[in-house]
Amino acid sequence: MRVIDLPKYDLKKEEIQKVDKAINKSKNKRGALIPVLQEIQRKIGFLPIEAQKKVASGLNIPEKDVYGVVTFYSFFTMIPRGKINIRVCLGTACYVKGGKRIIDRIGRELGINPGETTPDRMYSLQANRCLGACGIAPIIVINDKVCQKVDPAKVMDIIYSYK
Amino acid sequence: MVVKSMNKLRKDFLTHLKEEIIAENIERLKDKKFKIVVHMGTCGIASGADEIKKIVDREAKRLNSKEIEIATSGCVGFCSREPMFTVEATGKEPVIYHSLNKDKVKKIFDNHIIKGQIVSELEPILKDSKLSYFYKYQEPRVLHNKGKINPLEIKDYIREDGYRGFLKALEMNDPYEIIKIIIESGIRGRGGAGFPTGKKWEFCYNAISKSGLKYVICNGDEGDPGAFMDRNLLESDPHSVLEGILIAGLAIGSSKGYVYVRAEYPLAIKTLENAINQAKKLGLIGKDILGSGLNFDIEIYQGAGAFVCGEETALLCSIEGKRGMPRPKPPFPANEGLYKEPTLINNVETFSNIPQIILNGAEWFNSVGTDTSKGTKIFALTGAVNNVGLVEVPMGITLRDIVYKIGGGIRGDKKFKAIQMGGPSGGCIPEKYLDTPVDYEKIKDTGAIMGSGGMIVLDEDVCMVDIARFFMDFIQEESCGQCTPCRVGTRRMLEILERITQGKGEEGDIEKLEELGKMIKETSLCGLGKTAPNPVLSTIKYFREDYEEHIETKLSCRRLHRKEKVKKV
Numbered sequence: 001m002r003v004i005d006l007p008k009y010d011l012k013k014e015e016i017q018k019v020d021k022a023i024n025k026s027k028n029k030r031g032a033l034i035p036v037l038q039e040i041q042r043k044i045g046f047l048p049i050e051a052q053k054k055v056a057s058g059l060n061i062p063e064k065d066v067y068g069v070v071t072f073y074s075f076f077t078m079i080p081r082g083k084i085n086i087r088v089c090l091g092t093a094c095y096v097k098g099g100k101r102i103i104d105r106i107g108r109e110l111g112i113n114p115g116e117t118t119p120d121r122m123y124s125l126q127a128n129r130c131l132g133a134c135g136i137a138p139i140i141v142i143n144d145k146v147c148q149k150v151d152p153a154k155v156m157d158i159i160y161s162y163k
Numbered sequence: 164m165v166v167k168s169m170n171k172l173r174k175d176f177l178t179h180l181k182e183e184i185i186a187e188n189i190e191r192l193k194d195k196k197f198k199i200v201v202h203m204g205t206c207g208i209a210s211g212a213d214e215i216k217k218i219v220d221r222e223a224k225r226l227n228s229k230e231i232e233i234a235t236s237g238c239v240g241f242c243s244r245e246p247m248f249t250v251e252a253t254g255k256e257p258v259i260y261h262s263l264n265k266d267k268v269k270k271i272f273d274n275h276i277i278k279g280q281i282v283s284e285l286e287p288i289l290k291d292s293k294l295s296y297f298y299k300y301q302e303p304r305v306l307h308n309k310g311k312i313n314p315l316e317i318k319d320y321i322r323e324d325g326y327r328g329f330l331k332a333l334e335m336n337d338p339y340e341i342i343k344i345i346i347e348s349g350i351r352g353r354g355g356a357g358f359p360t361g362k363k364w365e366f367c368y369n370a371i372s373k374s375g376l377k378y379v380i381c382n383g384d385e386g387d388p389g390a391f392m393d394r395n396l397l398e399s400d401p402h403s404v405l406e407g408i409l410i411a412g413l414a415i416g417s418s419k420g421y422v423y424v425r426a427e428y429p430l431a432i433k434t435l436e437n438a439i440n441q442a443k444k445l446g447l448i449g450k451d452i453l454g455s456g457l458n459f460d461i462e463i464y465q466g467a468g469a470f471v472c473g474e475e476t477a478l479l480c481s482i483e484g485k486r487g488m489p490r491p492k493p494p495f496p497a498n499e500g501l502y503k504e505p506t507l508i509n510n511v512e513t514f515s516n517i518p519q520i521i522l523n524g525a526e527w528f529n530s531v532g533t534d535t536s537k538g539t540k541i542f543a544l545t546g547a548v549n550n551v552g553l554v555e556v557p558m559g560i561t562l563r564d565i566v567y568k569i570g571g572g573i574r575g576d577k578k579f580k581a582i583q584m585g586g587p588s589g590g591c592i593p594e595k596y597l598d599t600p601v602d603y604e605k606i607k608d609t610g611a612i613m614g615s616g617g618m619i620v621l622d623e624d625v626c627m628v629d630i631a632r633f634f635m636d637f638i639q640e641e642s643c644g645q646c647t648p649c650r651v652g653t654r655r656m657l658e659i660l661e662r663i664t665q666g667k668g669e670e671g672d673i674e675k676l677e678e679l680g681k682m683i684k685e686t687s688l689c690g691l692g693k694t695a696p697n698p699v700l701s702t703i704k705y706f707r708e709d710y711e712e713h714i715e716t717k718l719s720c721r722r723l724h725r726k727e728k729v730k731k732v
């Protein structure tokens with residue numbers, strides 16, 4: 001994704017505080033960049049360019065390097081996640097048991113592609129790397145809850161049961 | 164690092180602690196007739212183990228009995244039968260109940276707990292029962308604590324002789340003695356490549372660090388789809404990994420260790436964090452460990468979702484806070500690793516093997532296995548088998564035994580088609596090689612690799628071209644992009660595979676795939692690219708007819724599939 005595609009996002013006051021806190025905590029540590037970005041994403045849900053700029057100046061790293069790291073790792077996102085974040089595992093075991101059908105179904109029903117969020121910021125959808133729960137495949141993760149042996153035909157019922 | 168003389172070492176500390184713990188246990192359990200252990204790994208919890216635990220608590224309360232002890236443990240490996248608990252009655256063989264729900268728990272309480280009658284209609288796992296075959300052919304060595312300890316309690320680990328391997332290592336006069344034992348044991352890396360662990364430790368031992376710093380890194384990135392051995396070890400027996408890291412630190416003269424865990428494993432991270440804190444409190448991690456003068460600190464580093472970061476040089480970049488880009492070797496990390504200092508990198512399962520090798524000796528370790536592959540290996544057995552789970556087997560056991568004896572054969576009345584081993588770097592092994600023993604070299608001869616332990620069984624319904632396409636798609640996503648053969652070559656291969664699976668394959672496509680595959684293998688920089696064509700090449704080798712059928716009939720996977728079903732009726 002290109003930066004210009006991203007909606008401009010002004011950090012709220014408490015979000016700025018959270019960003020600063022994350023930076024200050026690890027400021028003098030070696031290799032702090034990734035842990036700091038992880039903490040910010042945990043706290044505010046995503047990594048808007050404005051936050052990345054603060055991280056760059058706070059840790060004294062060129063902005064392009066921060067951006068490079070954010071775009072390299074699939075766990076980082078510059079798009080706000082929905083209130084209900086759905087991750088579909090597409091590891092081998094889930095794939096052969098219908099993981100692809102599950103993600104296609106959800107995408108179609110919610111009208112978004114993997115990696116996107118619905119305009120009302122209610123749902124976001126991601127294709128996930130193997131979550132290592134192959135014994136109970138296929139799985140999806142809603143927020144942090146793992147749902148096992150998901151039937152593509154019933155997956156929307158599971159999702160709509162979260163409000 | 165100089166280890167102080169033995170009289171200063173608080174070597175009795177662990178012995179005393181263990182005795183105390185056992186005495187404490189006896190005291191606590193003296194009036195108990197039953198112990199119910201609820202197994203709570205990621206899969207267990209996802210299947211409702213939390214809820215089962217609550218019901219068990221409620222039922223026990225209802226009976227108002229002081230004779231029941233309720234405990235939790237990590238996973239017992241039988242994923243497809245979760246949630247499970249084990250009922251241990253004094254003087255009797257433990258009974259494992261599986262696939263639990265509220266009614267079953269009630270029934271177990273009403274019969275087993277109150278009347279002392281095993282509920283056989285629930286087909287519990289006990290000696291010689293049908294499901295016990297899942298365990299019968301396993302050799303739990305690394306997993307010896309499974310189901311026995313609460314991973315959140317360091318005391319449970321110590322009760323089972325935990326940290327005694329480390330203590331024994333501390334008592335040796337020369338750290339090189341540790342390395343000698345590891346070399347003698349013959350253990351090879353469990354992360355995929357199978358490099359002799361002792362040799363690697365020796366390189367790090369001999370490596371000179373100008374600043375005096377050396378690092379130990381535990382690779383818990385576990386990126387291969389279909390693999391969850393390392394997740395399980397971190398979730399269910401985290402101290403065994405920490406103990407292995409401590410022994411390595413002592414052996415090579417390092418004072419700092421990192422465990423790199425992928426972010427997809429939140430429970431593993433939480434459990435490991437807790438374990439590190441508990442070990443620190445007991446003085447097993449930190450400064451002047453057990454009065455020996457040894458300083459060693461262990462820190463967790465969370466991955467951020469990039470497969471290539473499992474490759475050791477990319478992993479180093481990632482810990483340094485950069486994009487995970489592999490670099491050419493040499494220099495090897497043993498000489499120039501993290502922040503350019505000598506660094507030892509081993510896999511989670513490799514480290515988890517170490518304490519028992521030190522404690523029981525090299526001969527104990529290599530008493531099982533083949534000429535070139537010693538000890539046991541843990542596999543994540545999944546896919547089309549009846550018994551899905553985590554299994555630990557002696558090296559040398561045949562793939563057939565794993566699929567049919569442990570795995571209970573193919574689900575439904577389907578036919579076996581292939582085993583996928585080694586994830587995106589590996590390959591598919593067909594029926595005619597099912598008698599291949601688990602052995603690094605023998606598996607490699609088939610065109611697959613031992614890999615880290617993912618073992619996905621595929622039945623006749625699976626289209627092998629689609630499997631090849633799946634892995635190529637994965638590689639495309641995960642290629643770091645710095646070298647052309649891997650970035651562009653795999654894209655070309657994926658395009659061809661997509662065409663074939665859509666029914667648009669052409670004469671000559673198979674040959675093109677083979678040519679591209681060969682080129683990518685020969686010219687890529689890192690292991691990711693060098694092995695990326697394997698899933699395609701091995702499926703062409705053994706399942707060429709799947710490719711040809713697509714190309715000849717011009718049918719897509721879906722159509723081809725439907726056609727076959729019609730044919731069968």
Ligand SMILES: Cc1cc2nc3c(=O)[nH]c(=O)nc-3n(C[C@H](O)[C@H](O)[C@H](O)COP(=O)(O)O)c2cc1C
Pocket residue numbers: 351352353354355356357358360382383384385386387470471472473474475476508509510511513615689690691
């Ligand atoms: C693309 C790629 C991914 C890898 N992923 C992992 C991994 O997830 N876990 C792991 O232990 N080793 C992985 N490895 C192997 C490591 O580079 C390294 O060989 C290993 O961690 C060494 O530990 P061992 O000798 O104990 O096996 C990977 C290698 C490549 C080329």
